[in-house]
Amino acid sequence: MKLQSKLAMILIPLVALPLLAVGWLAYVQLQDTSEGKTRVEMDTKLSQLSRQLETIRQTALANLELFSEAALLTQYLQTGDDLERYSLVQPPLLRLFASYQRAYPQYQEIRVLLPDGYEDARMAVPGVPNRTEEENQTPFFISLAAGQEKVHSAFLENPDTGKISLYASKQIELVDWVKESVTAPPRLRGYLSLTVDLSTVEKQLAANRIGQSGALFAVDPSGTILFHPDPGRIGSTLSGPLLAQLTPLARQQGFATLGLEGGPCLVGGRMLDEELLLFAMLPHAELLGASHRLGLNIALITLAAVLVTFGLHLSGIRALLVRPIQKLGKAAQEIGKGNLELSIDISTRDEIGQLAATFQEMSRNLAESHQRIQFLAYHDPLTGLPNRRMFQELLNYSLAHARRAGHQMALLFLDLDNFKRVNDTLGHHAGDRLLEELATRLSGCLRKEDTLALDSESDCRQTVARLGGDEFTILLPNLKNPFAAASVAKRVLEALSPPFCIDSHEVFTSASIGITIFPGDGEDAATLVKHADIAMYHAKQQGKNNYQYYAASMNAAALERLNLENQLRRALSRGELQLYYQPLVDAATLNTVSAEALMRWRHPELGMISPAQFIPIAEESGLIVAMGAWAVKEACRQLRHWQHLGLRPVPVAVNLSSLQFRHQKIDELVATTLQETGLDPSLLQVELTESAIMQAEEPSVQMLVNLKELGVGIAIDDFGTGYSSLSYLRRFPIDTLKIDRSFIKDILQDADDATITRAIISMAHSLELTVTAEGVETEGQLEFLRDNGCDKIQGYLVSAPVPAAEFVRFMQSPRGENHSAAREASF
Numbered sequence: 001m002k003l004q005s006k007l008a009m010i011l012i013p014l015v016a017l018p019l020l021a022v023g024w025l026a027y028v029q030l031q032d033t034s035e036g037k038t039r040v041e042m043d044t045k046l047s048q049l050s051r052q053l054e055t056i057r058q059t060a061l062a063n064l065e066l067f068s069e070a071a072l073l074t075q076y077l078q079t080g081d082d083l084e085r086y087s088l089v090q091p092p093l094l095r096l097f098a099s100y101q102r103a104y105p106q107y108q109e110i111r112v113l114l115p116d117g118y119e120d121a122r123m124a125v126p127g128v129p130n131r132t133e134e135e136n137q138t139p140f141f142i143s144l145a146a147g148q149e150k151v152h153s154a155f156l157e158n159p160d161t162g163k164i165s166l167y168a169s170k171q172i173e174l175v176d177w178v179k180e181s182v183t184a185p186p187r188l189r190g191y192l193s194l195t196v197d198l199s200t201v202e203k204q205l206a207a208n209r210i211g212q213s214g215a216l217f218a219v220d221p222s223g224t225i226l227f228h229p230d231p232g233r234i235g236s237t238l239s240g241p242l243l244a245q246l247t248p249l250a251r252q253q254g255f256a257t258l259g260l261e262g263g264p265c266l267v268g269g270r271m272l273d274e275e276l277l278l279f280a281m282l283p284h285a286e287l288l289g290a291s292h293r294l295g296l297n298i299a300l301i302t303l304a305a306v307l308v309t310f311g312l313h314l315s316g317i318r319a320l321l322v323r324p325i326q327k328l329g330k331a332a333q334e335i336g337k338g339n340l341e342l343s344i345d346i347s348t349r350d351e352i353g354q355l356a357a358t359f360q361e362m363s364r365n366l367a368e369s370h371q372r373i374q375f376l377a378y379h380d381p382l383t384g385l386p387n388r389r390m391f392q393e394l395l396n397y398s399l400a401h402a403r404r405a406g407h408q409m410a411l412l413f414l415d416l417d418n419f420k421r422v423n424d425t426l427g428h429h430a431g432d433r434l435l436e437e438l439a440t441r442l443s444g445c446l447r448k449e450d451t452l453a454l455d456s457e458s459d460c461r462q463t464v465a466r467l468g469g470d471e472f473t474i475l476l477p478n479l480k481n482p483f484a485a486a487s488v489a490k491r492v493l494e495a496l497s498p499p500f501c502i503d504s505h506e507v508f509t510s511a512s513i514g515i516t517i518f519p520g521d522g523e524d525a526a527t528l529v530k531h532a533d534i535a536m537y538h539a540k541q542q543g544k545n546n547y548q549y550y551a552a553s554m555n556a557a558a559l560e561r562l563n564l565e566n567q568l569r570r571a572l573s574r575g576e577l578q579l580y581y582q583p584l585v586d587a588a589t590l591n592t593v594s595a596e597a598l599m600r601w602r603h604p605e606l607g608m609i610s611p612a613q614f615i616p617i618a619e620e621s622g623l624i625v626a627m628g629a630w631a632v633k634e635a636c637r638q639l640r641h642w643q644h645l646g647l648r649p650v651p652v653a654v655n656l657s658s659l660q661f662r663h664q665k666i667d668e669l670v671a672t673t674l675q676e677t678g679l680d681p682s683l684l685q686v687e688l689t690e691s692a693i694m695q696a697e698e699p700s701v702q703m704l705v706n707l708k709e710l711g712v713g714i715a716i717d718d719f720g721t722g723y724s725s726l727s728y729l730r731r732f733p734i735d736t737l738k739i740d741r742s743f744i745k746d747i748l749q750d751a752d753d754a755t756i757t758r759a760i761i762s763m764a765h766s767l768e769l770t771v772t773a774e775g776v777e778t779e780g781q782l783e784f785l786r787d788n789g790c791d792k793i794q795g796y797l798v799s800a801p802v803p804a805a806e807f808v809r810f811m812q813s814p815r816g817e818n819h820s821a822a823r824e825a826s827f
């Protein structure tokens, strides 16, 4: 349900219910008031009427008493002779009656009725005919004769006038002095009767209506209507049940709602001496008309209020509440759709205004966060250069552009030379600084025309991207000819040649760059990147610090390398790996004092593969961890085996990769292997390259300490190729330094190599380290080394690495037993 409808559902009852409640109270109150007022009015008018009628009746009865005392009347009734009575007594009597009528003109008739009902004397006001003289059958006389009362009154229709009149009569009882004894009881001689005209009462009834449609009316005890404002109703008779309800009402002077005249009416009643029932009635239609009108008015007001509320709701509330909320809803939808540049047109100071301001701020913050996220998603956080994702998009875009325009395009893939060494020697922080500085130099050495003409300025600024680590790419769109890429590559190499100043160190670095040209070297992005990578790898192999264009033959080499990696994965489980052993001899005595275990891969189809070829692949793929563990176990197993054969035991050194230190618990591996094989720990040595030991972190150092504590010897391999200082090496529990064979090779020709070698021997001794010279191939080299105090010799001069069986033969030969004697024989 819409908010608007919900508000209407709340507001309409809020407006309508109080109005209806107030209206209902007013309605009930008005009903009570108007009924109360009507009752008072009815009561007043009924009292007046009954008093009036009672007065008329009492006056009539009193006058009857008075008139009956008249001597003429007595004489008249005692005059038995009709002639005498009519001729002599009646005229004066009638004149007397006439005089009464002048005093009481409402007495239409003053009559003398004989006990048998004969109307014997009658004085009537003019205009009142005398329809009958025999009264004995009239209702009045019947009721008069039936009653025992001396006086009698009744409201009846006068048969002479057809109008309701008050009949009042008095029995006249006399003793006939002439015919009867004095003591005889008086006898009924006749009745003196008054017929009282009630037209004044009728007029009053007609004038005194109750409300507009109500009336005062009177009925006799039998239910015949005697008085009624509607003359047509006079003489009609009420129904029995209605009379049964009305009679007690009149008797108790009460009020009730009864069904009269076709509808409910409020009726009030009075009884006049059991003779006359007086009623006042007012139809409910009129009685409650006002309250009904009020109710109707209230209903109309309520309806109007509801309509006004609707109006307000539709205009005011809609403008104040619904529309702003709709705007907020729309704004929220827009924000949801990612449109964060919206402005919400609400400036009220209420909660909605505050909400709108919050929305606005939220969308601003979201926009900022969105921009930040966008930046982070597409840029390298360290250098601020486009990252791999953005590079992909830029490359695709520029490829599409180049295809459309028929341009050539170049992709330069750059990898820093020896970056790892900087990390290892100066730490990762320095490595990061170097990358930052490098990014600045790379960006700075691109010309403006090398940038892409992309849609937005900010997007086209950079065509240098960092893919990760020390790998960077440079896009060169609109290439005039493929050779132009070489000049950019040269500029880059030149830009890198000045030393980088990192944390007060001067760091020299260079890069290897691979170049691919679109469309010659690849039609799509993936191929171009792959070929640029291969070309870069080739540049590394060509001695680093140079650039190489991609050539199809390089691809073949890369494929071969991948193939080798896949096969190397299976080599260990297939038992294709093998350890060769190269003896190390005492420089002075030439006795074999130890050996180095060197891994070999006997490929089923390719034959023996050099470690120089597969060890780097094993390092890069991580396979070296498992292979290195195998080498430790195999060397220990072999040594133990030789011991069982009774061979003279010499310590064997196993090469460990820096990766093993990072991903393997070497100390635990060695301890377990020694325990499993039961080998004397002093017969095992481990060799780590100088660079591996330089990047050793605290856990690796601890592993070396643990190995040392086990009794295992530790040698630093290829010493002199890194940047380590001997004092730095004092941190590590090392026994031996092995001088890299690159120094030994030209030791007799190159004074620097000779000096360095001498210095290394001297400083190592000062640290009480044993020194081994690697790659000794000539007697001259041996001579030099021995003269300068080198402790041990390893090289082809003594023996190349050989399989285990051959090494046994070597050890059992005079050369192995005593090299000095053997040398005499073989060299």
Ligand SMILES: Nc1nc2c(ncn2[C@@H]2O[C@H](COP(=O)(O)O[C@H]3[C@@H](O)[C@H](n4cnc5c(=O)[nH]c(N)nc54)O[C@@H]3COP(=O)(O)O)[C@@H](O)[C@H]2O)c(=O)[nH]1
Pocket (backbone or CB within 6 Å): 582, 596, 597, 598, 599, 600, 610, 611, 612, 615, 624, 628, 631, 654, 655, 656, 657, 717, 718, 738, 741, 774, 775, 776, 777, 794, 795, 796, 797, 800, 801
């Ligand atoms: N992590 C491991 N690395 C290993 C393991 N086995 C070998 N290697 C490393 O592979 C690299 C190449 O080794 P290899 O081809 O065996 O070369 C060794 C010797 O054959 C060679 N050598 C010895 N004497 C001479 C010589 O007089 N002249 C000459 N030109 N070469 C000679 O030197 C290599 C031994 O060097 P080093 O290990 O530095 O003592 C090599 O780096 C091996 O370390 C392995 O199991 N794990």
